[in-house]
Amino acid sequence: MNYSSLPKIDLHCHLDGSVRPQTIIDLANEQNISIPSQDINEITSLMIAPETCQNLDEYLMRFDLPLSVMQTQAGIERISFELFEDAAKENVKYFEVRFGPQLHQLQGLSFDQIIGSVVKGMQRAESMYDIKGNYILSILRTFPKDNIRDVIDAGAPYLNKGVVAFDLAGAELPGFCSEFIPYVDYAIEKGYRITIHAGEQGVGQNVFDAVSMLKAERVGHGIHITGHQGAYDLVKQQNIGLETCPSSNIQTKAVDKLSEHPLKAFYEDALPITINTDNRTVSNTTMTDEVRKVMQEFSLSREDYFNIYKISIEQAFASDEVKQHLMSFAD
Numbered sequence: 001m002n003y004s005s006l007p008k009i010d011l012h013c014h015l016d017g018s019v020r021p022q023t024i025i026d027l028a029n030e031q032n033i034s035i036p037s038q039d040i041n042e043i044t045s046l047m048i049a050p051e052t053c054q055n056l057d058e059y060l061m062r063f064d065l066p067l068s069v070m071q072t073q074a075g076i077e078r079i080s081f082e083l084f085e086d087a088a089k090e091n092v093k094y095f096e097v098r099f100g101p102q103l104h105q106l107q108g109l110s111f112d113q114i115i116g117s118v119v120k121g122m123q124r125a126e127s128m129y130d131i132k133g134n135y136i137l138s139i140l141r142t143f144p145k146d147n148i149r150d151v152i153d154a155g156a157p158y159l160n161k162g163v164v165a166f167d168l169a170g171a172e173l174p175g176f177c178s179e180f181i182p183y184v185d186y187a188i189e190k191g192y193r194i195t196i197h198a199g200e201q202g203v204g205q206n207v208f209d210a211v212s213m214l215k216a217e218r219v220g221h222g223i224h225i226t227g228h229q230g231a232y233d234l235v236k237q238q239n240i241g242l243e244t245c246p247s248s249n250i251q252t253k254a255v256d257k258l259s260e261h262p263l264k265a266f267y268e269d270a271l272p273i274t275i276n277t278d279n280r281t282v283s284n285t286t287m288t289d290e291v292r293k294v295m296q297e298f299s300l301s302r303e304d305y306f307n308i309y310k311i312s313i314e315q316a317f318a319s320d321e322v323k324q325h326l327m328s329f330a331d
């Protein structure tokens with residue numbers, strides 16, 4: 001099977017975890033930022049989270065280096081463009097990328113400048129390649145909450161013009177959802193779609209809460225519904241999209257090895273699973289790699305692949321017009 005030529009949809013990818021290592025070096029030099037090395041191999045290995053990570057918290061330490069060069073409009077625009085370019089070159093036809101606007105204010109950029117820059121980079125790639133995309137705004141769960149409404153307000157003018165959804169990311173503690181109800185309600189009122197990272201670090205109840213309290217239409221990872229019947233049933237009844245990210249899930253110890261990933265069992269039980277990258281650089285992966293690994297490990301057929309591709313279309317926060325375009329690539 002030629003995995004590279006398959007049409008693909010990635011609904012869960014973080015901008016800051018997917019920066020080309022060479023771009024980190026280039027931007028650091030341009031911006032006079034000191035980085036640990038000028039050697040691309042060293043920078044690459046500093047960016048990749050090892051398989052020996054103990055948990056998500058250790059995985060999340062890999063983001064400081066890319067974020068150090070993502071504090072100017074030009075740097076952010078370039079990184080956004082390059083990520084969409086990389087994806088287009090491996091036949092990703094639709095790409096939802098997320099990032100945390102709160103992480104890009106170290107040199108005083110406004111949320112409007114930050115969101116405008118990612119959208120501009122994406123649109124430049126859309127004009128050059130056969131790829132369509134949208135951005136998701138992620139709020140860091142561990143950050144102070146006083147500027148969450150400002151992020152939502154700044155993204156609102158871009159809704160359906162490059163921005164589509166709201167997400168909660170970062171370290172996952174049991175019971176995190178209740179504190180975020182007013183913010184998610186505010187985002188929904190403004191017109192955002194909702195996806196929430198939940199059930200990545202062992203707590204199925206968080207998935208139940210994300211769907212019931214935060215009205216999540218999709219869940220990032222969601223693996224631990226396996227240990228929580230209520231969450232499992234709710235996901236199934238409400239057709240909640242599960243954004244699985246196999247390589248990342250191994251690094252963060254959400255699963256011990258790929259063969260233990262529940263995605264095949266979910267698929268066989270008709271849960272709406274999707275296959276995604278999470279972080280191309282930090283997880284040292286591409287959509288082609290994720291698709292190949294999953295299809296080989298679980299002996300999925302071409303028909304299975306296109307069933308999952310169609311689930312991704314159904315679960316995408318894209319316009320009907322884009323969804324129709326994506327259907328034209330389906331088998």
Ligand SMILES: O=c1[nH]cnc2c1ncn2[C@H]1C[C@H](O)[C@@H](CO)O1
Nearest residue numbers: 014016063098099100138169170197
């Ligand atoms: O897999 C993840 N789970 C939770 N948070 C994550 C994951 N990957 C990246 N993040 C965080 C770190 C990034 O700085 C932030 C915004 O992209 O989102």
Ligand SMILES: [Zn+2]
Nearest residue numbers: 014197220278
């Ligand atoms: Zn993620």
